[in-house]
Amino acid sequence: MARERTDTKARILKVGEALFRERGYNGFSYQDISRPLGIRNAAVHYHFPSKGDLGVAIVERYRRLVGRLARHPATTGEQAVAQLQQLFRFELAQASSHGRPLVCPLAVLATDYANISAEMRDSGGKLVEEMRSWLSHVLEVGRREGAIRFPGEPQQKAVTILATFLGTRQLARLGGFPAVQQAVEQIAKDLGLAA
Amino acid sequence: MARERTDTKARILKVGEALFRERGYNGFSYQDISRPLGIRNAAVHYHFPSKGDLGVAIVERYRRLVGRLARHPATTGEQAVAQLQQLFRFELAQASSHGRPLVCPLAVLATDYANISAEMRDSGGKLVEEMRSWLSHVLEVGRREGAIRFPGEPQQKAVTILATFLGTRQLARLGGFPAVQQAVEQIAKDLGLAA
DNA sequence: AAATCTCCTTACCTACTGATAAGTATATCC
DNA sequence: GGATATACTTATCAGTAGGTAAGGAGATTT
Numbered sequence: 001m002a003r004e005r006t007d008t009k010a011r012i013l014k015v016g017e018a019l020f021r022e023r024g025y026n027g028f029s030y031q032d033i034s035r036p037l038g039i040r041n042a043a044v045h046y047h048f049p050s051k052g053d054l055g056v057a058i059v060e061r062y063r064r065l066v067g068r069l070a071r072h073p074a075t076t077g078e079q080a081v082a083q084l085q086q087l088f089r090f091e092l093a094q095a096s097s098h099g100r101p102l103v104c105p106l107a108v109l110a111t112d113y114a115n116i117s118a119e120m121r122d123s124g125g126k127l128v129e130e131m132r133s134w135l136s137h138v139l140e141v142g143r144r145e146g147a148i149r150f151p152g153e154p155q156q157k158a159v160t161i162l163a164t165f166l167g168t169r170q171l172a173r174l175g176g177f178p179a180v181q182q183a184v185e186q187i188a189k190d191l192g193l194a195a
Numbered sequence: 196m197a198r199e200r201t202d203t204k205a206r207i208l209k210v211g212e213a214l215f216r217e218r219g220y221n222g223f224s225y226q227d228i229s230r231p232l233g234i235r236n237a238a239v240h241y242h243f244p245s246k247g248d249l250g251v252a253i254v255e256r257y258r259r260l261v262g263r264l265a266r267h268p269a270t271t272g273e274q275a276v277a278q279l280q281q282l283f284r285f286e287l288a289q290a291s292s293h294g295r296p297l298v299c300p301l302a303v304l305a306t307d308y309a310n311i312s313a314e315m316r317d318s319g320g321k322l323v324e325e326m327r328s329w330l331s332h333v334l335e336v337g338r339r340e341g342a343i344r345f346p347g348e349p350q351q352k353a354v355t356i357l358a359t360f361l362g363t364r365q366l367a368r369l370g371g372f373p374a375v376q377q378a379v380e381q382i383a384k385d386l387g388l389a390a
Numbered sequence: 391a392a393a394t395c396t397c398c399t400t401a402c403c404t405a406c407t408g409a410t411a412a413g414t415a416t417a418t419c420c
Numbered sequence: 421g422g423a424t425a426t427a428c429t430t431a432t433c434a435g436t437a438g439g440t441a442a443g444g445a446g447a448t449t450t
Contacts, residue, residue, distance in 0.1 A: 008427080008428085019279060020243055022222060023218075023221075023308075023309040023310055024219055024306045024307045024308050024310075025219075026218075026219060026221035026222050027221045027307055027309065027310045028406085029406075029407060030408065030409090031406080031407085037309040037427080039258045039429090040293070040428075040429055040430075041408090041409090042409085042410085042430085042431095043427075043428055043429075044430080045408080045409065045410080046426095046427065046428065049409085049425090050407095050408080050409080050446070051407095051408065058342065059375040062208070087293070100308070100309075101304060101370055102261055103306055106200075106304055106365065106366075106369060107305070107306055107365055109206040109304065109360075109368075109369060110221045110298060110364075110365030110366070110368045111298055111303055111306040111307075111365070112218065112219045112222055112300070112306075113218075113295070113369070114217050114222060114224045114295075115218055115219075115369045117258075121369070124369045125370065125371070127367055128366060128369045128370045131368070132370070137215065142245040150385070150391080151384040151385065152381055152384045153379065155377075155382055156377045156378075156380060157364065159363075159370075159372070159374055159377045159378060159381070160359055160363070160382065160385075161376045161379065162361035162362070163358075163359050163360075163363035163365075163366050163367065163374060163378050164355055164358050164362060165358075165362065166358075166361070166362030166363075166365055167302075167307075167357070167358035167359060167360065167361030167362030167363070167365075168354075168355070168358035168361075168362070168363075168368065170301065170302055170306070170358075170361055171301075171323060171354065171357060171358050171361060172229070172306030173305045173306055173318055174304060174308070174310045174316070174319045174322075174323045174352075175324070177325045177352055177354070177359060182351045182354045183351075183354060183355045183358050184351075184354065185347065185351060186346075186347055186351045186352055186354070187355065189346040189347045190346065190355075203398085210399075224436075224437060224438080225437085225439090226437085227435080234398080234399090235398075235399055235400080235438085236438090236439090237399070237400085237440080238397075238398055240438085240439065240440080241397065241398065241399090242394095244439085245438080245439080246437095246438065246439095272434070277414080323403095347413080
């Protein structure tokens with residue numbers, strides 16, 4: 001079982017995800033993956049028979065990453081605030097860890113929605129649902145415990161915040177200003193959190 | 196000069212914009228435009244020599260559309276609120292006027308940023324800048340006149356709201372809930388506006 | 391009426407897309 | 421040590437991508 005070079009699949013996924021988020025689902029080809037890895041085109045097909053399979057794997061991978069953020073449900077105001085700040089740090093890291101900020105895979109799925117497989121849509125839908133219910137819970141607990149404040153329903157506020165982050169990483173690409181950082185600060189202020 | 200069929204260029208643009216926003220820049224081809232219009236592929240190339248030219252025209256067209264929203268600078272609180280509500284209506288209309296909501300061209304530009312021409316990037320950058328300065332001004336006037344309230348700088352709040360709308364139209368595609376409507380309501384509440 | 395311009399068509403090109411079949415070297419199992 | 425599975429390679433494919441050159445029909449100008 002144990003291989004030396006069986007990290008090929010993992011390396012394909014890594015390069016694939018970068019390309020996916022850098023250029024969109026239709027903006028990269030199997031060649032763009034195989035060439036830098038020094039393997040043949042068909043090797044990629046061996047691990048991911050169709051491009052849709054690769055797409056699903058990329059989204060699922062990101063889903064697991066985000067899932068780690070949302071593992072433990074918050075029960076106190078402190079925990080809620082801590083989780084929010086973890087989300088903020090995550091977004092800031094995502095925006096700055098690479099040269100030009102990579103967009104969220106969800107943004108790619110939404111833009112290319114008309115040409116992706118049902119499985120990819122499904123995977124994206126699940127990711128949205130998980131983030132929404134997690135953030136909604138954090139906001140609800142946080143407000144109940146008096147740690148944050150906002151008007152309206154937690155569900156709606158959660159959707160709004162998620163949308164803000166989704167859009168903010170895109171604005172960051174087009175505009176000449178630190179959109180993510182500005183949005184994080186603004187969201188925190190809107191929630192009554194100190195900077 | 197006057198032609199009967201010279202609306203061909205306009206029809207190409209119309210179909211092109213729909214495809215652009217439905218499937219992304221790399222998600223449609225010249226064939227997808229020429230076929231439904233009953234013309235040849237090369238006819239599209241006649242009006243838009245390269246795909247980049249078409250892309251720029253699409254973004255510029257949208258830019259003119261949005262520019263009309265932001266024509267008259269607000270000076271009173273009433274005007275500021277009216278312009279905000281105009282923006283809200285615009286977003287709601289954009290989200291519901293078609294079957295599956297079309298994303299903002301800016302979202303497409305951001306996702307496909309790595310494979311678009313410098314001119315398209317430029318056009319997108321200008322659009323962002325125009326919307327940001329307009330919304331920033333509306334927010335500033337509105338708060339100064341006591342019609343709305345929000346913490347922090349108008350610029351940052353403007354960026355956040357723009358990002359929210361950008362992301363919200365994408366969430367609307369992936370999630371099974373009316374994201375745009377929920378976000379509009381939430382933004383209004385956050386600004387202290389009645390529903 | 392000849393020349394020109396506009397708006398297209400026919401015909402074609404190269405490059406690349408995602409994808410498959412068949413072969414091969416290496417390791418693992420029995 | 422023969423069989424089998426894994427992880428690839430080479431070779432090939434039909435389809436489509438964006439793009440171009442040349443030509444033609446019809447209106448406009450001179």
